Amino acid sequence: MDKTALDRLVSRWVRPQIDALSAYSVPESEGLIKLDAMENPYTWPDELRQAWLTLLQTVDVNRYPHPQAPALKEQLRQVMQIPSWAKILLGNGSDELIQMIAMTLGGPGRVVLSVEPGFVMYRMVARFTGMDYVGVPLDPETFELDSTAVLAAIEQHQPAVIFVAYPNNPTGNLFAIDMLLEIIQEAPGMVVIDEAYAPFTDASFLPRLGEYQNLVVLRTLSKMGLAGLRLGLLAGSTEWLEQIDKTRLPYNINVLTQVTAEFVLKNRSFIEHQTKAIKQERSRLIRALAVIPGIRVYPSEANFILIRLRQGQGVRTHAALQAQGLLLKNLQGTHATLQDCLRLTVGTPEENDTFLDVFGQLC
Numbered sequence: 001m002d003k004t005a006l007d008r009l010v011s012r013w014v015r016p017q018i019d020a021l022s023a024y025s026v027p028e029s030e031g032l033i034k035l036d037a038m039e040n041p042y043t044w045p046d047e048l049r050q051a052w053l054t055l056l057q058t059v060d061v062n063r064y065p066h067p068q069a070p071a072l073k074e075q076l077r078q079v080m081q082i083p084s085w086a087k088i089l090l091g092n093g094s095d096e097l098i099q100m101i102a103m104t105l106g107g108p109g110r111v112v113l114s115v116e117p118g119f120v121m122y123r124m125v126a127r128f129t130g131m132d133y134v135g136v137p138l139d140p141e142t143f144e145l146d147s148t149a150v151l152a153a154i155e156q157h158q159p160a161v162i163f164v165a166y167p168n169n170p171t172g173n174l175f176a177i178d179m180l181l182e183i184i185q186e187a188p189g190m191v192v193i194d195e196a197y198a199p200f201t202d203a204s205f206l207p208r209l210g211e212y213q214n215l216v217v218l219r220t221l222s223k224m225g226l227a228g229l230r231l232g233l234l235a236g237s238t239e240w241l242e243q244i245d246k247t248r249l250p251y252n253i254n255v256l257t258q259v260t261a262e263f264v265l266k267n268r269s270f271i272e273h274q275t276k277a278i279k280q281e282r283s284r285l286i287r288a289l290a291v292i293p294g295i296r297v298y299p300s301e302a303n304f305i306l307i308r309l310r311q312g313q314g315v316r317t318h319a320a321l322q323a324q325g326l327l328l329k330n331l332q333g334t335h336a337t338l339q340d341c342l343r344l345t346v347g348t349p350e351e352n353d354t355f356l357d358v359f360g361q362l363c
């Protein structure tokens with residue numbers, strides 16, 4: 001095959017915006033203690049696993065899943081206390097809902113606005129859907145919103161949609177509520193509050209959903225312990241969501257995910273115990289890290305912790321941890337304010353002890 005001719009053919013037809021992107025990369029993690037991806041480190045109690053397998057035997061995968069999954073939606077409404085008037089839309093992970101929102105509001109000349117450092121998917125879906133992306137820097141010291149800068153950017157760019165992760169990823173903090181409310185008030189278009197880390201904080205915008213016509217709230221089951229299932233939800237008014245629903249591919253939530261999510265939510269006390277354990281371990285890790293000289297530990301309302309190492313030590317420390325079997329996320333190079341920063345997902349007590357041991361020796 002003529003390779004050059006193929007390259008020419010591909011680059012003639014692939015959209016330039018896609019050609020310019022690099023694919024979302026996931027590092028090899030086999031044999032490593034995985035503290036890089038905000039997964040719940042615990043698995044399921046044995047009896048529950050057995051009951052689940054028995055239930056799965058009754059599932060007919062020759063049939064399409066229910067296209068709307070109404071029972072699952074009602075269960076999610078109860079568990080997450082979504083107001084009864086609000087409509088719920090399900091996504092194959094909340095990533096899919098972010099993409100559906102962009103497809104609904106997007107197009108040339110339309111703007112996605114978010115804050116940086118933030119969740120990379122907002123910028124990626126903006127590119128997928130031919131939108132312009134504006135990233136407003138957070139305060140480089142505290143990672144708090146710079147509300148003057150955000151309001152000026154809103155005024156200048158008139159964004160179709162603003163995405164804010166609350167708590168933020170990769171910084172772990174909650175933004176000041178009064179600033180967020182002002183942003184929602186001033187935004188000409190939709191504001192999506194992405195509450196992927198809701199299980200690990202008491203703060204939420206769900207109770208305010210009815211107060212603002214342009215507000216919608218995004219949730220996911222991934223970070224609470226079901227990352228492998230791929231189930232996210234969007235809550236908001238019927239007017240917005242019935243439009244977004246038009247971009248949803250039919251049967252986007254597969255039958256195994258529907259059955260499993262219903263099963264887990266019905267038996268969710270074990271997840272609640274795991275969440276509590278993760279929050280306790282988060283506090284213990286922060287306390288232990290705070291006494292290590294030369295590093296900075298940021299406050300967290302999520303299931304991960306942002307750590308800044310001594311100048312010039314980030315990449316080396318990340319590699320040294322990996323050589324000793326610990327996989328963290330290296331944030332160096334992802335944003336100018338994240339020089340020498342690592343993101344540590346809270347693991348089991350044993351995993352965290354191993355991390356503290358190895359990390360203490362490296363610092």
Ligand SMILES: *Cc1c(COP(=O)(O)O)cnc(C)c1O
Binds near residue numbers: 221
């Ligand atoms: C992890 C994450 C998501 C994606 O969650 P999925 O439901 O697994 O697609 C969305 N938003 C933020 C801020 C995240 O950190």
